[in-house]
Amino acid sequence: KVKVATLSDIHSFKEYQQVYNDIAKKIEDEDDFDVDGSAGPNLVRLAWHSAGTYDKYDKNPHTNGGSYGGTMRFSKEGGDGANNGLAKGREFLEPLLKKYTWLSHGDLWTLAGVVAIQEMGGPKIKWRPGRKDLSEEYQAPNGKLPDAAQGPDYVRKFFNRLDFTDREMVALIGAHTLGRCHVTSSGYDGPWDFAPTMFDNGFFTQLQKGVGSGEGQWHLRKWDGPEQYEDNNSNSLMMLPADMALVQDPKFKKIVDEFAASQEAFFNEFAPAFQKLLESGIHFPKESKELVFRTLDEQS
Ligand code: CCH
Structure with missing residues (x-):
């Protein structure tokens, strides 16, 4: 198996909560990111588009997509028309990769989606780390994200x-x-x-x-x-x-x-579905711990 998550006890819950907090504070500080202010919506879309390329019918790990390899950083996947506008979110998060050099793109982008949802008043999303950056050959084919004109x-x-x-x-x-x-x-x-x-x-x-x-x-x-x-x-x-x-x-x-x-009812259905989305195509060892982060409000 290629897309196997590494176990989360390499870095502690505290370290991931620290990353969470840094992202949350950056969202709060940079409140002129978009027309409505917050970078949050863009980051949720980034998390979803990093994962939403997954194709359960495709058994080839080179082409079957998902958030594991962080392959949207490459020009073919990043340049898919469906990903227009998301370079801005990726650049917003770039400083975090400099600070936390052990963090993968896939973990950062999916975690940022979780941060954004929780900080904007949404449900708690269980999240598991362990994605690893993969090379260009792992980019999902273009056209794997949904067409908004359909029924x-x-x-x-x-x-x-x-x-x-x-x-x-x-x-x-x-x-x-x-x-x-x-x-x-x-x-x-x-x-x-x-x-x-x-x-x-x-x-x-x-x-x-x-x-x-x-x-x-x-x-x-x-x-x-x-x-x-x-x-x-x-x-x-x-x-x-x-x-x-x-x-x-x-x-x-x-x-x-x-x-x-x-x-x-919406929150109860959404939270596990969003976790499942972010974990599409990834094998998590059964010892993988699900992390649940505190919001900035809960810590103050
Ligand atoms: Fe979406 N979405 N989405 N979407 N989406 C767009 C924006 C956001 C579709 C099309 C579009 C999901 C499912 C679908 C967000 C989260 C999710 C846009 C405008 C289109 C088009 C992009 C732009 O112009 O900036 C279609 C089609 C589907 C499914 O059929 C799912 C699933 C999620 C997350 C769970 C969020 C958030 C945005 C707002 C982004 C922003 O920058 O404000």
């Missing part, structure tokens, strides 16, 4: 490739409560809810209303950009076609309604 069948098939259930995939896409689309990165434009630096169930409460002419509902935006939805109330929020897929499919819609009604 329910595509979304289900895409996330099945990563081994996720309906509930897990709906929960994961709930991360769109964070951040926004940037015309310069994806061609799409705007945030999904009114609190893009707060991890809550806001994505689902907005999405739930569906397409129509009613209060808070969604219509296709009239513009020169790619097809996307805009809300009737403020005309300032957005949904991707692949987001809208979650209310078009009746099985997905039931889950959206559940998460819109209960943030707790």
Whole structure:
């Protein structure tokens, strides 16, 4: 096996909590990273795109993706159109690699996603270290990240490739409560809810209303950009076609309604699914400890 995690007792929990704290403080200090301020949303997307290339049907460790090898640092994977905008997050984290020379890119990027979610009010995410940098030959092929223009069948098939259930995939896409689309990165434009630096169930409460002419509902935006939805109330929020897929499919819609009604149900599904995402394609020895970090608030 190639993608085997090294055991976490080489570096102590305290050391990883220190890295956590450094990332969290840097997010807090550099509050002009993006339109909404925080680097957090970009870092969550970086963590997800580092892992989301995984293909469970591909048995070749050179091409089957996942977060282990930190291969987005190379130009082919880094230059995949789906990763536009993420160089900024990688550069933001670069000083941490200088300070903690023993840290791999894969561990840093996945840990930064965990930091961002927890610091923005999301659930605790169990995290395990042990990823190692791999060479260029381990870059996943381009085109392994999802196409936002697609509907329910595509979304289900895409996330099945990563081994996720309906509930897990709906929960994961709930991360769109964070951040926004940037015309310069994806061609799409705007945030999904009114609190893009707060991890809550806001994505689902907005999405739930569906397409129509009613209060808070969604219509296709009239513009020169790619097809996307805009809300009737403020005309300032957005949904991707692949987001809208979650209310078009009746099985997905039931889950959206559940998460819109209960943030707790959303968090309970999201946390283990996000851990699973970050560990896709990696073998963790059974002695590997799951680390749960304290937020800066909890330590003050
Ligand atoms: Fe996403 N996402 N995502 N997404 N995403 C975008 C931005 C973020 C899709 C498309 C897009 C997940 C699933 C999907 C985040 C987290 C997750 C953008 C705009 C597109 C397009 C990029 C830009 O312009 O900057 C599609 C399609 C899917 C699945 O079908 C999952 C899963 C996660 C995490 C668990 C976050 C966070 C952002 C905001 C980034 C930022 O910079 O604000």
